[in-house]
Amino acid sequence: GDSVTQMEGPVTLSEEAFLTINCTYTATGYPSLFWYVQYPGEGLQLLLKATKADDKGSNKGFEATYRKETTSFHLEKGSVQVSDSAVYFCALSDSSGANSKLTFGKGITLSVRP
Amino acid sequence: EPEVTQTPSHQVTQMGQEVILRCVPISNHLYFYWYRQILGQKVEFLVSFYNNEISEKSEIFDDQFSVERPDGSNFTLKIRSTKLEDSAMYFCASRPGQSATNEKLFFGSGTQLSVL
Numbered sequence: 001g002d003s004v005t006q007m008e009g010p011v012t013l014s015e016e017a018f019l020t021i022n023c024t025y026t027a028t029g030y031p032s033l034f035w036y037v038q039y040p041g042e043g044l045q046l047l048l049k050a051t052k053a054d055d056k057g058s059n060k061g062f063e064a065t066y067r068k069e070t071t072s073f074h075l076e077k078g079s080v081q082v083s084d085s086a087v088y089f090c091a092l093s094d095s096s097g098a099n100s101k102l103t104f105g106k107g108i109t110l111s112v113r114p
Numbered sequence: 115e116p117e118v119t120q121t122p123s124h125q126v127t128q129m130g131q132e133v134i135l136r137c138v139p140i141s142n143h144l145y146f147y148w149y150r151q152i153l154g155q156k157v158e159f160l161v162s163f164y165n166n167e168i169s170e171k172s173e174i175f176d177d178q179f180s181v182e183r184p185d186g187s188n189f190t191l192k193i194r195s196t197k198l199e200d201s202a203m204y205f206c207a208s209r210p211g212q213s214a215t216n217e218k219l220f221f222g223s224g225t226q227l228s229v230l
Contacts, residue, residue: 004156036221043118043221044157044205089157100145100209100217101170104157 144211
């Protein structure tokens with residue numbers, strides 16, 4: 001079945017550091033890929049998405065490129081802020097069904113120090 | 115921005131007791147979901163609900179679980195006889211249903227269920 005693997009956390013960075021969070025997936029067909037973020041005390045929110053190979057999703061300075069050849073969707077940001085401290089989830093959606101069911105990774109906690 | 119609301123934020127119960135987790139999806143949404151995350155593990159799909167019936171469920175969603183939309187605004191998850199391994203964070207989600215795939219899900223902040 002479909003699966004998503006995220007790098008182990010947590011991750012602690014200083015403000016303005018470069019961020020990479022790795023995500024790889026296994027899926028049949030052509031899934032859509034997502035990054036969701038959960039800030040403290042809030043629900044998961046869509047951060048960005050990509051629906052086909054070589055698409056780049058971007059939002060709030062974060063980027064991720066859908067790499068079919070390496071089955072990856074790594075999240076990057078050039079300069080993190082304290083306000084980026086949150087839990088980040090990589091996910092995929094099977095494009096063959098109408099249900100938009102998401103398959104998630106474990107999530108990784110990012111803490112940014114001032 | 116409209117929100118999915120979940121109550122309570124924390125629920126503690128004794129093993130074998132019934133619990134009902136409550137969710138109020140965004141008002142014009144048509145598709146509803148429950149997910150859960152056991153501590154340290156992945157967020158797992160439990161069930162999806164559309165047009166007043168279950169559209170898909172996972173292997174986790176056995177006879178101990180049920181969902182209901184009793185009044186057109188609430189969407190509940192019931193666990194009939196809780197087990198220790200049901201302890202998890204339970205997330206409710208909804209989406210408008212205007213496109214078949216790739217549509218953004220809106221999540222609630224979760225209910226942390228602890229079974230003692």
